Amino acid sequence: MKIELENLCKHFGETKVLENISLTIEEGEFVALIGPSGCGKTTLLRILMSEEKASYGRILLDGKELPEEPDRDRGVVFQKYSVFPHRTALQNVLLADEFQKAPIFGTLFGAKRRSAINKAEEILQSVGLGHACGKYPHQLSGGMQQRLAIAQAIASKPRVLLLDEPFGALDAHVKQEVHALVRKLWRDVALTIVLVTHDVSEAESLATRIISIGGHGGEKDRPSGISGDTYLSSDPTPNGEVVVAPSGYLHSLQALSN
């Protein structure tokens, strides 16, 4: 799904959080939004999720106005609270089908239920949780919970996956595993992914394109715009803004594409 942002601004009262963001994300891109905390990258993601409304500007998804509410086109994984604690792993993944196919009772029966369970089990297998179908989230480790959150999100076949610091609370080696999983899903399912992270090396190792937000040298009351946009390819940057490309970036991105 192609995402276009045009002159996007977000103000909270007097505070300008985002200012004049213009950006096009092509279908199938894996974009990382990076920047220091408070730079507005999470706000941008929330706007993409329809959780917040932009103050000015507009967003187009495949040429259509961004819907006013979250919908099935845009899946999401948060750092915490992405899974439902009262449902087992299987029930968490089953939820998308129950919402979609049983709009009145929210419960599937008979053949429909069996096929939904089979599908959910397959998805859990694919994220390496085949053995944990019957476990509740609190019985899973942090990394497993995040894999469950990803499984649950892709079960509803979103066209865009929005990731809000989903690896922030994980140990380094667990992070590696989940990174590999996300890369694999991105390739297999042909998703468009927008990842928010404060971790440059994470962005480098995952994304095909890195957009850095803010970074105005810590000046106060200065709203964040895009301060850098690094492509795998040599596309021009939006608005002709400064390209921030530390030597490591392009190198590691090219390494990934091989």
Added chain:
Amino acid sequence: MKRVINIEPNQSLRWFLILVPFVATIVAYMLASDARLDANAQDKLLPSLSTIGNTIYRLAFVADPRTNQYLLWVDTFASLSRLLPALVISVAIGLVVGVVIGLVPTARAIFGPFMDVISFVPPLSLLPILFIAMGLGETTKILLLVIGITPFLIRTMAMRVGDLPREQLIKAQSLGGSSWLIARKIVVPQLLPHLLDAARLSIGPALLFLIAAEAIASEVGLGYRIFLVRRYLAMDVIIPYVVWITFLAFVMDAALAMLQRVLFPWFQGAR
């Protein structure tokens, strides 16, 4: 020397410690009762344990000569058939209205502040109105209990909805959940264990209203009996009745706690 906050009694000591205050209370009562009966054998204020035992036997296992009924059981049945329906009705209303207020901004705007104000109307002050409007029957008593505890349950449930992480509601929407299904599959199931907690906390106030209603207008019931025999200073009836009411409330509380553990195994872990 270890800090007090780090000293954990072991299992057997723990059981002993649990029993201490109970035994101490009974012993203190016996001493006080003996002292008063020594001074005046006719004293009615602190009857001896054997007198109380005889009275309990008479109330529970000997039919009352005038009515041919076993008073303790008749009273217990009458009171429970007021208390339990009232609790069930209140809990049901509390859940539904609480979820609606907590989840639907429009409903919150309409009913939230209204409930906040309503919940401070002292229910007992409404009792005369209820008697005038609805008569002295069972409905009035059950209604008093419902009026007494429902506002608390509604407010608690609405607050618990607000405690759910916003991430959950966003995620549920991104999976295609409608308002109704999000309430049904995400919000209500997570609220039920909290509802049982709230119901446990409501037992105390519910008993207060029950005994008040029975004291004022009733012909049978635990509260009625206590206030009836008060005229004869029948402490040998009042004391076991108070203990019995306390015990019933304790059993209900423990049963609800157990129900919560059995029905919602995820709940303790998710806390």
